[in-house]
Amino acid sequence: QEPQSARRTKTPAEIILETPGIPDELKKKLLPIISALTSGGRIMASLIARGPLLGITGSAGKENIQGEEVQTLDRIGQDTFCQLLGETQKVRELLSEEEPLPTLFPQADPDGLLIAMDPLDGSSNISVNASIGSIFAIFSPPPSSDRGEIFGGDKRKLIAGAYILYSASTSFVIAVDQKTYLFTMDPSFGGEFLGTGEPLHFPSGGKIYSTNESYFPLWEKGIQDYITWVKSGRKPVMTSRYIGALVGDLHRNLLKGGIYLYPAEGAPGKNHGKLRLLYEAYPMALICQFAGGIATDGDRSILSIKPGSDLHARVPLIAGPMDLVSEFHTKTGHPL
Ligand code: P6P
Numbered sequence: 001q002e003p004q005s006a007r008r009t010k011t012p013a014e015i016i017l018e019t020p021g022i023p024d025e026l027k028k029k030l031l032p033i034i035s036a037l038t039s040g041g042r043i044m045a046s047l048i049a050r051g052p053l054l055g056i057t058g059s060a061g062k063e064n065i066q067g068e069e070v071q072t073l074d075r076i077g078q079d080t081f082c083q084l085l086g087e088t089q090k091v092r093e094l095l096s097e098e099e100p101l102p103t104l105f106p107q108a109d110p111d112g113l114l115i116a117m118d119p120l121d122g123s124s125n126i127s128v129n130a131s132i133g134s135i136f137a138i139f140s141p142p143p144s145s146d147r148g149e150i151f152g153g154d155k156r157k158l159i160a161g162a163y164i165l166y167s168a169s170t171s172f173v174i175a176v177d178q179k180t181y182l183f184t185m186d187p188s189f190g191g192e193f194l195g196t197g198e199p200l201h202f203p204s205g206g207k208i209y210s211t212n213e214s215y216f217p218l219w220e221k222g223i224q225d226y227i228t229w230v231k232s233g234r235k236p237v238m239t240s241r242y243i244g245a246l247v248g249d250l251h252r253n254l255l256k257g258g259i260y261l262y263p264a265e266g267a268p269g270k271n272h273g274k275l276r277l278l279y280e281a282y283p284m285a286l287i288c289q290f291a292g293g294i295a296t297d298g299d300r301s302i303l304s305i306k307p308g309s310d311l312h313a314r315v316p317l318i319a320g321p322m323d324l325v326s327e328f329h330t331k332t333g334h335p336l
Pocket of ligand 1: 212274
């Protein structure tokens with residue numbers, strides 16, 4: 001019997017319905033969208049769990065717009081979430097890492113929302129049964145006068161960020177109306193996602209840093225000095241944990257307190273790191289911020305970056321609790 005304090009009894013829909021800061025008009029759009037995300041999460045969790053038996057853990061034999069090898073499950077994730085979100089009639093445009101341009105849903109509510117997604121992030125982990133995730137940024141559309149801009153132009157407003165983590169259990173985390181909530185899929189309860197309804201908050205004093213240190217030679221000196229310091233000069237020193245999937249690394253750091261770093265590589269301005277602004281950094285930044293943390297590009301808050309016309313623009317990403325990210329910025333000479 002789980003201890004009473006850990007009882008998970010609320011669904012994402014119940015949390016959204018009882019959140020005073022979300023206008024009813026927006027709730028009517030968010031509820032079917034969240035239902036589509038959790039339904040897609042159930043489907044993907046089942047396919048990922050049976051992947052080796054179904055022969056779907058390998059490569060799809062082609063590259064996506066990013067020049068990355070597409071895994072079969074990447075395509076299945078793309079098709080699954082695209083269909084489920086389209087069926088809500090509450091999504092006007094869906095931007096995906098897997099497609100160069102947004103998918104348009106002309107039948108949708110003209111005031112429908114815009115969603116940017118990475119349908120399956122960290123897919124190189126699939127074939128070795130390591131954590132992977134799906135990441136979503138949800139935007140309110142521009143005013144009707146600006147409808148012509150692709151994906152809402154710079155008038156779209158980020159209103160929620162969410163991810164699904166496929167791991168030892170399947171988690172659904174959503175940041176909306178200044179709070180970040182965690183739900184866990186209960187396979188014995190029809191795959192419903194249940195949570196306590198208590199908002200998540202980064203623990204302070206964490207001692208974990210997550211980065212791929214093989215890029216150390218490419219980083220600017222300030223970042224090299226910081227990474228050297230956290231392992232030797234800092235009191236207490238930090239320990240390294242890196243799953244190679246943003247959702248898995250950020251989730252552990254959100255629960256235990258840790259900083260995730262994907263710094264820019266090469267000379268400043270030369271390479272903007274690897275992660276995508278619209279469907280990786282933005283949603284993770286909202287999730288961090290509403291859990292008492294912050295995400296930056298090494299200089300400024302991710303949420304202060306106005307995306308340009310490149311919908312697949314990359315940014316460096318430093319994400320975690322305020323104490324560790326502030327410490328990073330102070331040590332690298334860009335105090336917050
Ligand atoms: P690297 C996965 O491809 C991803 O986009 C993130 O999920 C992950 O944190 C990062 O890239 C891993 O990149 O260069 O360490 O393999």
